[in-house]
Amino acid sequence: MKHSVVVTGASGFVGGALARALRSAGIAVVPVARSPGAGWRQLADYREAPPADVLVHLAEDNNRGRVNAGGAAASGAAIRTMEQLLAKPYRRVIYASSAVLYGDEESQPRGRGDAVQLADTYATTKWECERRVLQAKGNLVVRLANIYGPAMSANNVISTILGQIPGKGPLCVWDAGPVRDFLWIDDAVTALCAAITSEVDGVLNLGSGVGHSIGEVARIALAISGEADRPVQSTQPAGRSSRLVLDIQETTRALGWRPTTHLKTGVERLMNGRLSSE
Template sequence: MKAACQGLTGRRVLVTGATGFLGRRVLPALDRAGAEIVVLLRDPDVACGADLRARYPSVAVRTGDLRDPGSVEAALAGADTVLHLAAKAQAGGRFNEAPDYFACNVAGTLNLLTACARGRVRRVVHLSTAQVYGRSDSLLVDETHPVDGRTVYAASKIAAEGLVRAYAEDGFSAVSLRPSNIYGPGQQAATVVTAILAQLAAGDAITLQTLDPVRDFVFVDDVVQAILAAAAAEAPPSGCAINISSGEGVSIRQLAEAAIRAVRNGTPVTLSARSGLPAQADRLVCANDLAAAALSWRPAVTLSDGLAQTFRADWARATPDTAQETEAA
């Protein structure tokens, strides 16, 4: 991350989604890099906006909505780099919610890219998702794999990626990042990782919907490194999409067992599955060779270390048997 941060010194960077899971980790990294930070918030008076102002007094807060072209253009004034992290991002999304997904993820991205094309922006980093691949029979999915929008969320991200690709032909550099399953401290969304760790904090049993699907998990700080690397890289392949992943397949059973080893030090824990709806994809594991070649990026945090860090930060105080370990860590 150090080299990427050096490349951002003095750059005026607009961040959307600054109060989200990733945005909250990106801001301190940009601040340490000496970047001039601007954030676009729909409501800067809510608690997260007030906290942002308190933590980063030098950050310029602009009020607006990505769906409003005027407020987007005003927020973008003077920026040369854009980190577009904002999205309506529930993994599935009901079809009756499709207008909301497309208004935020597609129309909002269109407004932002249009403003970038009019301004002096030289780099746009758009956060997409590996869910654009849908179902796959491949052991390892690279960026040449066809996209398959089987959910409203994935379909909206495929459309947004298309806009990024089209606008990248218009004079500025733009790239979409496709992170796999992101996890880490401060994650509020209901994910399989948060479900496992919450149950470990509460007792000696873990019950999950299913244990068989194989996924690819990447720690939040590694994703932040990738975002900064994409923003600072001299010449990433403009318009393309790049996987940000561990490149390692882990079944849900293996994930739970890794969490037990990481946070329970051998304490017996029962693990079981209940019947339920089938997973969206039985296996989705993404190659990260393009990220290594184009961004000089590889994940640095192991699954075991990432799970332990997340548990210590978010749940360890709830379990008396881990309190002393946490205080000594």
């Protein structure tokens, strides 16, 4: 079955990568974004989004602190946009949600049927959008882990770590203890492409299924750079256990997909790419 796809948030990290992959696969794709730029159609409002078989909504702000600071106004705007898109005649909608809905207090990988924790405005907004998306049969919610790769935001922990290499003295992070699930961008895009061309609905987790502490990520990067003797220092340790890793067994079964890029390989690619561009 041939598909036509609209990708919102095409100016962003994941949206841009997905649009390029769909185009390379010969799938008719219309990338859209609110900001001006080459490679996508600029929209003043997502109510102007063009028709297609499938909509992939990746346009929400993924900066948790900024959304929380925006409070009810930011949340309401995101929910209204979701409602406007759902009112359009797409055969199927795929919504990029977040693994933060599971909280960070469980030691075991989190499954898609686990309880959610609405700890803040960001999580509540994601949950409210999910509820609306899942009211229609055939729609899919994808709860994303920490996606990383070339062109990722400068405001994430891997960017913070790599920004201190090369260097001398301690490599500083807020807290080296939390364990998170990191997924390479190409693996994420491959899974999203599989979801688009499938008829899978409901909720799927999208991550690597493997946990790494922030300190471990830093030590991997330091070892690759030949600076393994530098200590990793926590500047604002939370003093509690924090772990969020996704159970991806249902995702691998439903999509016939499996992540292939180990964290060490991904970090090494990022560091080599940065060096080659300097």
